[in-house]
Each structure stands twice: as structure tokens, then as C-alpha cells.
Amino acid sequence: MSIKPGILLFILSYFAYPATAQLSILPIFDGRPIAENTWYVSTKGDSVQFDNIRFYLSNIQFEMDDNTWIKDTVSAHLIDVFEPASLHIITQKIDLKRLKTIHFNLGIDSLINVSGALGGDLDPQKGMYWAWQSGYINLKIEGRSPLPLRIFYPHHLCF
Amino acid sequence: MPLVIPKGWPKPVYDFSKNPLTKEGFELGRQLFYDPILSRDSTISCASCHLQATGFTHVDHDLSHGIDDKVGTRNSMTIMNLAWSKNFMWDGAVNHLDMQPLAPLSSSVEMDEKLARVIQKLNNAKKYKALFFSAFNDSLATGQKMLLAFSQFTLHLNSSNSKYDKYIREEAGGTFTDQEKNGLQLFRKHCASCHPEPLFTNQNFEKNGLPIDPTLNDLGRFTITRMPVDSFKFKVPTLRNIQFTFPYMHDGRFKKLREVLNHYTETDELKAQIVLSSNEKADLIAFLLTLTDNDFLFDKRFGFPKD
Known part of the structure; x- marks a missing residue:
């Protein structure tokens, strides 16, 4: 059972608020929003169900129309697909009319990976850190499939 | 309590600006180092395999043993002069002193415990509420604070007076x-x-x-x-x-x-x-x-x- 890369999509959108920008993430699989206890069919024809999908969005930067870049004040956000609150990132004040592009990393970059003990979403107690070999888990997908065996499959990725 | 760099030694690798050494941080790290609360069944502490009198290694054991008498695959390393160490473990698996405690903590043959559970246990212990408060001005234990406190202790384990x-x-x-x-x-x-x-x-x-x-x-x-x-x-x-x-x-x-x-x-x-x-x-x-x-x-x- 393997999940074909690319079938898990993220939609980024933003809404205007008086003071801040909100980045919303809508995780979808094969065109359908991802929900718990729901069966999906992969491109290979396997049935899959997701128990846990977590990943980091880091180094969010807003490129403005005058080519200035505004950096998110938080270096990394832990997104938990089944924790609705984590799907909305509130950033600092942005003039949305002047916004050209949003840049971000999926996962944690090499600098943060060698920076020692960090807090907030980067606290290793969040379960997104490899203990046996230093480094963050960038993306974690765990779930189950009835075929060919009733198996539990964890996919933990780093780059 | 700043670290004294012995005369003629190179500059330490560890970035102290991110974890300024304090007496209270050192004391919290020391308590954690000697506390079996870190292991799944409260039987193994760091000191089980790292004894001071033998340079903080496991004397007389070729391969160190941990929880449930399980035996590992390597001899436990010494702990000394770690502020100068660029990498950790026999194979360099750990890239920063702060992150070192996570490896034995989660190893199935050492302490076999989850970090989140350790933090929960620390937050339930009256003793640690006071220790975390004195070290960080906040009684809530977190993974970051625990790891920083460990470094505070181990950074002091320096041998330069032979x-x-x-x-x-x-x-x-x-x-x-x-x-x-x-x-x-x-x-x-x-x-x-x-x-x-x-x-x-x-x-x-x-x-x-x-x-x-x-x-x-x-x-x-x-x-x-x-x-x-x-x-x-x-x-x-x-x-x-x-x-x-x-x-x-x-x-x-x-x-x-x-x-x-x-x-x-x-x-x-x-x-x-x-x-x-x-x-x-x-x-x-x-x-x-x-x-x-x-x-x-x-x-x-x-x-x-x-x-």
C-alpha cells in the first residue's frame, strides 16, 4: 500500500480582516475534503482512511507589489488536519491589496533543524521530532487500508 | 554561573546566548538527570548508565542495559566537556546537545518513554513545578524547557583539572x-x-x-x-x-x-x-x-x- 505523492492537496486562501491576514488550509484527497472515519479511493484503486495527518508550514513570507517581503513572526506552524483550529493561521497585518505572492515551506528547513531545543509548535513534545536521529518530521500521514491486509501504515517524511 | 573556559582551550561550540546558564537551570537539569521518572516504569534514570565516578559512563558494562534489563548495542559514552562537542552519539545521530536526551528517553531498550508523557508526569509533580518556576519563571514544564535544563546541567560537567x-x-x-x-x-x-x-x-x-x-x-x-x-x-x-x-x-x-x-x-x-x-x-x-x-x-x- 503506497500513497502516491501529490494526491494530498492543500488549498491556501486568505481573507481580509481589519488588522491581520488569515491563511486557511483545506486539505483534500482526490477532490474531496479529508475527514475522519471516511474511506477514500487512491489512484491505484486502494481504499484508504486517514487517522492522523500533520505537517509543518514554515517561513511564511508575503511578497508585496513593491517587491518587499514581509516575514511571518512565527517561524513554523504545525498543521493538524483533524484539529480545525490549526487550519487557520493568523498572521500579522498585511495590506492585502498590495499582496503579490505568498511563499512558504512545507516542512522544516535545515537551519531550524540544527538550532537545538525550540518551543511552541516546534517543541519536540508535539511528536514531530525524530529522537534517534536529530531532525523534525516534516509530514506525518497515518491511516489504514483493508486491502490486501488490514494494515496500519505510518508515513513519516523528512527531506 | 557562566562557564569558565580553561586557558588555552578553543571557543565552545554551544551557543550560550540561547540558553544562558543559571544556578536554577543547572539544579533543574541535575534533578532530571538523576530522576527515573523519565523512564516508562520509573526504573531508569540518566545516571543508570552515566555514573559520575567513572566519567559519567557505565562502568564494567560492554553494552549498556536499560529498561526491563534489555541490552543495547553500544557502550554508553562519557559525558564531559560537551560545550565543545560538535555532534553526539557514537554515530553522530544527534546534532545538538539540547536534543541528546530525546534519544535515550525514547529508545525501546533504554527508557522507552514518550516525551509528551514525561512532560505530563513532570507537570503533575509538585517538586518540578517549583523547580521549573525557579529556573524559567514559569512552573509549566514543556519539552523545550526540559531540554534546555538538561543542557544547563551537562554543560557544567567539565574536566580540566587533571x-x-x-x-x-x-x-x-x-x-x-x-x-x-x-x-x-x-x-x-x-x-x-x-x-x-x-x-x-x-x-x-x-x-x-x-x-x-x-x-x-x-x-x-x-x-x-x-x-x-x-x-x-x-x-x-x-x-x-x-x-x-x-x-x-x-x-x-x-x-x-x-x-x-x-x-x-x-x-x-x-x-x-x-x-x-x-x-x-x-x-x-x-x-x-x-x-x-x-x-x-x-x-x-x-x-x-x-x-
């Missing part, structure tokens, strides 16, 4: 015998390329010609880098306090220093063959014994915290 150090500094108690002087000369000629003074490690990973133990099949640094050139390479350990850190090598296969020297003169896998007479080996060992630092091994500040 007879050798006094000899170099020309201080009282630092008079070398002729045998020790000859041993130092032999050391500088044959050993110092991998074990340079003053840290007695070049911090690299080296292949030292040990035949592989087929029951362990430990490929060392290769396990981490997956590069064939790193096969059978292990971190060069410091030699400080070597008198008490036996058994030696990554798998603890040698009990005596004489066996270690015999290996190095017998192997033909080194870049340059080491030739030493039996008397020269005795002199070299006499020198290695001058690396014993009793001030460090018996410093009460580093011992079990008695209430």
Missing part, C-alpha cells in the same frame, strides 16, 4: 615523572592526530581497524549518512578520565588499556602503522593515567541531589 592539565599549566601537583613525560611524547607522536589536546578528540568519525562483531553488525556512522565511506566509522571519544571509563571502544570490547594499545599496534588498517615496544606501552599508559581528574569525578555539585 595532573596533565596542571603539568601544562605548570601548577602545583603537575610534576610529571620521566615515564609520564615519555608517555606524553609517544602520545603526541602516535595518538594525537585523532585525540588532539586539550579535548583529546578531533571530533571526527574514524575507522580504527576493529574487526566487526558479527552479533552486532554495527556499521557506525554509515547508519546515519548512508555513505559507504562512513562504514565502520565511529566518533573519536575523549580520553580524559580514561582510567575509569572502561570498558573501551564503541562496543566495550576491551577491558584494559593494554588491550587497546595492543589493538592499535597489531592492526594494519591504520594510515600509518603504530609501533610501540612493551615498555613504551607502559609509558603511554602511565601518561593516560595523568588524564584522571578527581576534582571532576568527585565534584559534589554533579552528584546525586540529596534533599
Whole structure:
């Protein structure tokens, strides 16, 4: 059972608020929003169900129309697909009319990976850190499939 | 309580600006180091395998054992002068001192516990509420704070007051015998390329010609880098306090220093063959014994915290 890369999509959108920008993430699989206890069919024809999908969005930067870049004040956000609150990132004040592009990393970059003990979403107690070999888990997908065996499959990725 | 950098030593690798050392942080780290609460069934503490009197390693055990008497695959490393260490573990799996405690904590043959559960246990313990508050002005334990406190403690475990150090500094108690002087000369000629003074490690990973133990099949640094050139390479350990850190090598296969020297003169896998007479080996060992630092091994500040 393997999940074909690319079938898990993220939609980024933003809404205007008086003071801040909100980045919303809508995780979808094969065109359908991802929900718990729901069966999906992969491109290979396997049935899959997701128990846990977590990943980091880091180094969010807003490129403005005058080519200035505004950096998110938080270096990394832990997104938990089944924790609705984590799907909305509130950033600092942005003039949305002047916004050209949003840049971000999926996962944690090499600098943060060698920076020692960090807090907030980067606290290793969040379960997104490899203990046996230093480094963050960038993306974690765990779930189950009835075929060919009733198996539990964890996919933990780093780059 | 800033760290005192011994005269003539290089600049530490650890970035103290991100974790300024305090007496309270040190004390919290010390309590954690000696507390079996870190393990799944509260039987194993860091000190189970890292005993102060033997340079913070597991004396007499070739392979260290942890929870449920499970046996690991390597000899526990010493803990000293870690502010100068660029990487950690025999294979360099850990890239920062702060993150080092996570490995034994979660290893199924060491403490077999989850970090989130440890934090939960610490937050339920009255003792730790007070300790975290005094160290961080906030009683809530987090993974970050626990790891920073561990570093506060281990960063203080520094050995720089051996007879050798006094000899170099020309201080009282630092008079070398002729045998020790000859041993130092032999050391500088044959050993110092991998074990340079003053840290007695070049911090690299080296292949030292040990035949592989087929029951362990430990490929060392290769396990981490997956590069064939790193096969059978292990971190060069410091030699400080070597008198008490036996058994030696990554798998603890040698009990005596004489066996270690015999290996190095017998192997033909080194870049340059080491030739030493039996008397020269005795002199070299006499020198290695001058690396014993009793001030460090018996410093009460580093011992079990008695209430």
C-alpha cells in the first residue's frame, strides 16, 4: 500500500480582516475534503482512511507589489488536519491589496533543524521530532487500508 | 554561573546566548538527570548508565542495559566537556546537545518513554513545578524547557583539572615523572592526530581497524549518512578520565588499556602503522593515567541531589 505523492492537496486562501491576514488550509484527497472515519479511493484503486495527518508550514513570507517581503513572526506552524483550529493561521497585518505572492515551506528547513531545543509548535513534545536521529518530521500521514491486509501504515517524511 | 573556559582551550561550540546558564537551570537539569521518572516504569534514570565516578559512563558494562534489563548495542559514552562537542552519539545521530536526551528517553531498550508523557508526569509533580518556576519563571514544564535544563546541567560537567592539565599549566601537583613525560611524547607522536589536546578528540568519525562483531553488525556512522565511506566509522571519544571509563571502544570490547594499545599496534588498517615496544606501552599508559581528574569525578555539585 503506497500513497502516491501529490494526491494530498492543500488549498491556501486568505481573507481580509481589519488588522491581520488569515491563511486557511483545506486539505483534500482526490477532490474531496479529508475527514475522519471516511474511506477514500487512491489512484491505484486502494481504499484508504486517514487517522492522523500533520505537517509543518514554515517561513511564511508575503511578497508585496513593491517587491518587499514581509516575514511571518512565527517561524513554523504545525498543521493538524483533524484539529480545525490549526487550519487557520493568523498572521500579522498585511495590506492585502498590495499582496503579490505568498511563499512558504512545507516542512522544516535545515537551519531550524540544527538550532537545538525550540518551543511552541516546534517543541519536540508535539511528536514531530525524530529522537534517534536529530531532525523534525516534516509530514506525518497515518491511516489504514483493508486491502490486501488490514494494515496500519505510518508515513513519516523528512527531506 | 557562566562557564569558565580553561586557558588555552578553543571557543565552545554551544551557543550560550540561547540558553544562558543559571544556578536554577543547572539544579533543574541535575534533578532530571538523576530522576527515573523519565523512564516508562520509573526504573531508569540518566545516571543508570552515566555514573559520575567513572566519567559519567557505565562502568564494567560492554553494552549498556536499560529498561526491563534489555541490552543495547553500544557502550554508553562519557559525558564531559560537551560545550565543545560538535555532534553526539557514537554515530553522530544527534546534532545538538539540547536534543541528546530525546534519544535515550525514547529508545525501546533504554527508557522507552514518550516525551509528551514525561512532560505530563513532570507537570503533575509538585517538586518540578517549583523547580521549573525557579529556573524559567514559569512552573509549566514543556519539552523545550526540559531540554534546555538538561543542557544547563551537562554543560557544567567539565574536566580540566587533571595532573596533565596542571603539568601544562605548570601548577602545583603537575610534576610529571620521566615515564609520564615519555608517555606524553609517544602520545603526541602516535595518538594525537585523532585525540588532539586539550579535548583529546578531533571530533571526527574514524575507522580504527576493529574487526566487526558479527552479533552486532554495527556499521557506525554509515547508519546515519548512508555513505559507504562512513562504514565502520565511529566518533573519536575523549580520553580524559580514561582510567575509569572502561570498558573501551564503541562496543566495550576491551577491558584494559593494554588491550587497546595492543589493538592499535597489531592492526594494519591504520594510515600509518603504530609501533610501540612493551615498555613504551607502559609509558603511554602511565601518561593516560595523568588524564584522571578527581576534582571532576568527585565534584559534589554533579552528584546525586540529596534533599
